[in-house]
Amino acid sequence: MTREGEERLDGGWLRVKVPLPFALRYVNSYLIPDDDGWTLVDPGLRTPDAEGLWLDVLRRCGIHAADIRAIVLTHQHPDHIGLAGWFQERSGAPVYMSERAYAYAMRLWGPGRTFTAELQALYRENGLPRGMEEALAEHLESFVAMVSPLPEPVFIQGGGTIGIGGQVWEILDTPGHADGHLCFWQRESRIMLCGDQVLPGITPNISLVPGAEPGVLARYLHSLAELETFETILAYPGHRDPFRCMRDRIGEIRAHHVRRLAAMEEMLAEPLTGYEVCMRLFGERVQGSLHNLRFAMSETLAHLEHLAGEGRAASARGADGILRWRFC
Numbered sequence: 001m002t003r004e005g006e007e008r009l010d011g012g013w014l015r016v017k018v019p020l021p022f023a024l025r026y027v028n029s030y031l032i033p034d035d036d037g038w039t040l041v042d043p044g045l046r047t048p049d050a051e052g053l054w055l056d057v058l059r060r061c062g063i064h065a066a067d068i069r070a071i072v073l074t075h076q077h078p079d080h081i082g083l084a085g086w087f088q089e090r091s092g093a094p095v096y097m098s099e100r101a102y103a104y105a106m107r108l109w110g111p112g113r114t115f116t117a118e119l120q121a122l123y124r125e126n127g128l129p130r131g132m133e134e135a136l137a138e139h140l141e142s143f144v145a146m147v148s149p150l151p152e153p154v155f156i157q158g159g160g161t162i163g164i165g166g167q168v169w170e171i172l173d174t175p176g177h178a179d180g181h182l183c184f185w186q187r188e189s190r191i192m193l194c195g196d197q198v199l200p201g202i203t204p205n206i207s208l209v210p211g212a213e214p215g216v217l218a219r220y221l222h223s224l225a226e227l228e229t230f231e232t233i234l235a236y237p238g239h240r241d242p243f244r245c246m247r248d249r250i251g252e253i254r255a256h257h258v259r260r261l262a263a264m265e266e267m268l269a270e271p272l273t274g275y276e277v278c279m280r281l282f283g284e285r286v287q288g289s290l291h292n293l294r295f296a297m298s299e300t301l302a303h304l305e306h307l308a309g310e311g312r313a314a315s316a317r318g319a320d321g322i323l324r325w326r327f328c
């Protein structure tokens with residue numbers, strides 16, 4: 001870091017580590033200059049700490065709100081979209097994101113939102129203990145303030161292009177980590193803005209959640225195979241440090257999922273609920289953190305769904321309404 005909060009990268013880019021109140025600690029935002037001003041990629045979760053950091057960074061770097069000409073979102077997770085509306089109010093900049101990502105954000109945090117009740121029902125039939133449902137609802141509601149106001153979007157989609165930093169970037173549909181996730185590829189310099197689809201050091205969360213298209217892990221693995229065809233020499237991720245040789249990292253992530261699926265198949269020699277599988281896989285790592293439990297539970301369900309899709313496991317509903325899984 002040249003100064004607290006921001007780091008100067010090649011091409012005059014600024015990387016800002018925006019703090020998060022979770023285990024991940026920070027999300028990477030990128031400020032990319034061109035002749036007209038700056039493009040802001042994934043501004044971070046809205047918290048008082050994050051707002052304070054941004055005001056400091058902008059002041060130190062001599063960037064006025066009106067200098068931000070475009071805000072680009074890789075996906076709608078709160079740690080990426082959270083400050084988009086806050087920045088849009090100050091800058092008047094368009095917020096570019098996919099239509100699917102925006103629809104998903106509205107189901108989670110928009111008026112008449114239905115996601116919390118749907119997630120409770122999904123987890124209930126997969127064995128989440130009753131007493132945890134209300135705490136889960138409170139936890140989900142706590143995010144509303146951290147993503148408000150939601151931005152007014154301009155929709156972009158895979159197959160199109162967008163100008164960032166005076167260069168043309170190809171927009172890639174990359175589902176799996178989030179419905180409607182986009183990556184951005186600069187062909188001449190072979191650089192990828194990859195959001196959370198491929199991360200160094202940690203495996204991106206793959207979650208089964210209500211309302212997502214079926215086969216989330218299958219779609220993720222398919223997307224990785226597509227990303228592997230790009231000769232990316234430098235990738236700018238949503239978390240951790242920029243990394244080289246994206247293909248190598250994709251290979252490691254794929255191997256992780258193969259191992260995880262095999263371990264789960266072995267576990268299912270006895271009938272287990274999704275929650276029981278989750279506890280065996282993640283156990284202590286999720287104790288005391290609803291945030292971590294939610295990620296672990298949805299990740300487990302995504303893998304169970306994948307095993308079912310491959311004919312390697314099946315679930316049956318008991319008289320208590322709970323699904324129990326077994327290998328087949």
Ligand SMILES: [Zn+2]
Nearest residue numbers: 077177178196
């Ligand atoms: Zn994410």
